[in-house]
Amino acid sequence: MTEIRQPIKRTSIEKKQKIINAGLQVFSEKGYYNTTTAEIAQIAGVSTGIVYNYFKDKKDILLQALQVCFENTFKPILNALNQCDFRCDFEGSIRKFVLICLQAHNTENKFAHREIMGMCMLDQDAGALLNQKENNVINAIIKALSDNGITAPNITAKIKILYHIIRDFCHTAIFENHSENYINTVLNEILEIAKNMFFS
Amino acid sequence: MTEIRQPIKRTSIEKKQKIINAGLQVFSEKGYYNTTTAEIAQIAGVSTGIVYNYFKDKKDILLQALQVCFENTFKPILNALNQCDFRCDFEGSIRKFVLICLQAHNTENKFAHREIMGMCMLDQDAGALLNQKENNVINAIIKALSDNGITAPNITAKIKILYHIIRDFCHTAIFENHSENYINTVLNEILEIAKNMFFS
Amino acid sequence: MTEIRQPIKRTSIEKKQKIINAGLQVFSEKGYYNTTTAEIAQIAGVSTGIVYNYFKDKKDILLQALQVCFENTFKPILNALNQCDFRCDFEGSIRKFVLICLQAHNTENKFAHREIMGMCMLDQDAGALLNQKENNVINAIIKALSDNGITAPNITAKIKILYHIIRDFCHTAIFENHSENYINTVLNEILEIAKNMFFS
Amino acid sequence: MTEIRQPIKRTSIEKKQKIINAGLQVFSEKGYYNTTTAEIAQIAGVSTGIVYNYFKDKKDILLQALQVCFENTFKPILNALNQCDFRCDFEGSIRKFVLICLQAHNTENKFAHREIMGMCMLDQDAGALLNQKENNVINAIIKALSDNGITAPNITAKIKILYHIIRDFCHTAIFENHSENYINTVLNEILEIAKNMFFS
DNA sequence: GATGAATGAGTATTCATTCAT
DNA sequence: TATGAATGAATACTCATTCAT
Numbered sequence: 145m146t147e148i149r150q151p152i153k154r155t156s157i158e159k160k161q162k163i164i165n166a167g168l169q170v171f172s173e174k175g176y177y178n179t180t181t182a183e184i185a186q187i188a189g190v191s192t193g194i195v196y197n198y199f200k201d202k203k204d205i206l207l208q209a210l211q212v213c214f215e216n217t218f219k220p221i222l223n224a225l226n227q228c229d230f231r232c233d234f235e236g237s238i239r240k241f242v243l244i245c246l247q248a249h250n251t252e253n254k255f256a257h258r259e260i261m262g263m264c265m266l267d268q269d270a271g272a273l274l275n276q277k278e279n280n281v282i283n284a285i286i287k288a289l290s291d292n293g294i295t296a297p298n299i300t301a302k303i304k305i306l307y308h309i310i311r312d313f314c315h316t317a318i319f320e321n322h323s324e325n326y327i328n329t330v331l332n333e334i335l336e337i338a339k340n341m342f343f344s
Numbered sequence: 345m346t347e348i349r350q351p352i353k354r355t356s357i358e359k360k361q362k363i364i365n366a367g368l369q370v371f372s373e374k375g376y377y378n379t380t381t382a383e384i385a386q387i388a389g390v391s392t393g394i395v396y397n398y399f400k401d402k403k404d405i406l407l408q409a410l411q412v413c414f415e416n417t418f419k420p421i422l423n424a425l426n427q428c429d430f431r432c433d434f435e436g437s438i439r440k441f442v443l444i445c446l447q448a449h450n451t452e453n454k455f456a457h458r459e460i461m462g463m464c465m466l467d468q469d470a471g472a473l474l475n476q477k478e479n480n481v482i483n484a485i486i487k488a489l490s491d492n493g494i495t496a497p498n499i500t501a502k503i504k505i506l507y508h509i510i511r512d513f514c515h516t517a518i519f520e521n522h523s524e525n526y527i528n529t530v531l532n533e534i535l536e537i538a539k540n541m542f543f544s
Numbered sequence: 545m546t547e548i549r550q551p552i553k554r555t556s557i558e559k560k561q562k563i564i565n566a567g568l569q570v571f572s573e574k575g576y577y578n579t580t581t582a583e584i585a586q587i588a589g590v591s592t593g594i595v596y597n598y599f600k601d602k603k604d605i606l607l608q609a610l611q612v613c614f615e616n617t618f619k620p621i622l623n624a625l626n627q628c629d630f631r632c633d634f635e636g637s638i639r640k641f642v643l644i645c646l647q648a649h650n651t652e653n654k655f656a657h658r659e660i661m662g663m664c665m666l667d668q669d670a671g672a673l674l675n676q677k678e679n680n681v682i683n684a685i686i687k688a689l690s691d692n693g694i695t696a697p698n699i700t701a702k703i704k705i706l707y708h709i710i711r712d713f714c715h716t717a718i719f720e721n722h723s724e725n726y727i728n729t730v731l732n733e734i735l736e737i738a739k740n741m742f743f744s
Numbered sequence: 745m746t747e748i749r750q751p752i753k754r755t756s757i758e759k760k761q762k763i764i765n766a767g768l769q770v771f772s773e774k775g776y777y778n779t780t781t782a783e784i785a786q787i788a789g790v791s792t793g794i795v796y797n798y799f800k801d802k803k804d805i806l807l808q809a810l811q812v813c814f815e816n817t818f819k820p821i822l823n824a825l826n827q828c829d830f831r832c833d834f835e836g837s838i839r840k841f842v843l844i845c846l847q848a849h850n851t852e853n854k855f856a857h858r859e860i861m862g863m864c865m866l867d868q869d870a871g872a873l874l875n876q877k878e879n880n881v882i883n884a885i886i887k888a889l890s891d892n893g894i895t896a897p898n899i900t901a902k903i904k905i906l907y908h909i910i911r912d913f914c915h916t917a918i919f920e921n922h923s924e925n926y927i928n929t930v931l932n933e934i935l936e937i938a939k940n941m942f943f944s
Numbered sequence: 945g946a947t948g949a950a951t952g953a954g955t956a957t958t959c960a961t962t963c964a965t
Numbered sequence: 966t967a968t969g970a971a972t973g974a975a976t977a978c979t980c981a982t983t984c985a986t
Binding site: 575577658659661662663664665666671698701702704705708709712713716726729730732733734736737740741744 | 775777858859861862863864865866871898901902904905908909912913916926929930932933934936937940941944
């Protein structure tokens, strides 16, 4: 019953980081269930034993990898909201925001989306993690609009729908291979929906 | 390497059906990865060996179970499309359609949604199965609208977005617990989007 | 969570027996803690997996092996008590009884005494098993004497002491290497103690 | 392969002592096989590495802990022998001796008897250690009697039997929970045996 | 077709011991 | 001396799949 250590030394922190990265990589390539802890350790360049100094068990690696992964994805999205001037240029701001979302998803290619989303559906803890992050974004969007004086009846419902549309758009754009032309078409449809939500 | 038989005798067909149903049940209760084939056989009331007469391997049970599951979910949805008179009462038809979708998802409670969706993300074959069924529905919607003389630019993009909105609506309504009031609010927002798509 | 089966078919019963015998053998040769389940299976000539059809876990093999072992040791001892005529020839009967105990311990050489006794000290379940068997013998001795009209004050205390003396005698005779001469000397001392207990 | 040091500095000696005490404590609480060296080090308040400066391996801790433990148990017993005047008051002396044995066993509660005895049966080295100490006591008893002019034929055999009786008495008194009344009964039976050995 | 006993490769996790600092 | 992070061999137990009956 070894207790889990929080690494303090620089080298230890790096080691833990390497394990997380290795996890991200292999889980995304082969899937969580097809990956052994020995494999992760090997790719991280550490011994199998040390993994259990920093992680409670295999799933703990997944959760911490997801944490990092979500951080990378959602941070630029949240940042983008602060720089959008929805009041002056609503359509342009939304367009810019969607494109940043798209980019954030593309950057995060280390961990295949399907695997992430799949594990978040299958595993309660992983799902809860994602849920919390998504709620943060939804709330941030509502606040950003409100700060810009933009409002509408049933705004929460509206934003949730909008968020899901954008998320599906990003996932589709990554999963399937679409022409830039088609991507733009979809983007324009989304903008139309957004405009109608607040200015119809 | 026993060859997989297609059962012909009535009792054999029933036996295969029982295995599929047992699979649906246990996968949904405990998840694919936490279920053993022996367990499925036991619940189906057959021997473990016989499973491999009808199914190539464990995943084959999953795929055939998904097949059945999708059949149950999508058939009423496809049927609904034929009975909608989008021309006379567009809004009413969409509303009716969404409600039928909602009902179809609720009926299919045998197999937990999260588990289905999760496996469809993690496993390519399962994913392909779902994709094909969803495309059928999307195409059917387009055709139904077109048969009713309703059209718009970029109709495929529009319908895909609409389909995703409705799907997310159904899943959210099942996963989370919302008041009937809120459900109605969201439903109205969806109808608004749909109307704007074709009549703005 | 496979359930433990009680083998019914002749071949299965033999298989379970072979595993127990293999356990007896290897535990006694190498000790419980230095033995792997794979080793037991190999010596039993079965696969590692089948072990867990018949035994809950590794310790379950030990306990069932001990059960068999105790059966072999204590049955002849209990039988002997029925054939002793303590009334007519007390000394001769006790002598005969002790020699049968000695023989029973020697026969049971399959499972080293030290290992048995050690595990019975370290493990509560194993200890309880031994305790129960030993109490059976102690009670049987008391009954045999009583049936022969032989009694004394504090008979339970007396018999427990006597039993321990005989047990230690058997163990010493097996553990250490003594001359037959010395063995006889000790035996005579024991007889003297026994006689004094009831006829002084 | 660090060489084992004999600590010279006071602090080092104390450190080694702390490890031994920690070993005694945890082995007795959880058993040798359920204890990790890291645990011992932690309880001793030292680093895991330092343990291997003073001890060859885990078993070496056990052996030195046993050494200490036996010292504590047998020293008062050996001392008692010097103060017994078997010549003047044989029965009283024996009684006193047995009571001191009982007390010595009770004092040594740091290290559970079952664990000690079990390990001495399972492990040859531990067993040899115990054996040597017990032989010392047996020889000391013989000498004490002889110094008091008390002798008998086959005295070695007699004393060994007596020693085992007393040992079993002490262990039983600790393992099982008996009334003081019963304890006294057994003690009297033992005294009777002892008297008969030398004065019948 | 049907059974369920048997197989054995596969894996997460532990822990005595070492070693860089 | 002292630390405690790192090592990696070792192992109980599982389970998809096969096969003798």
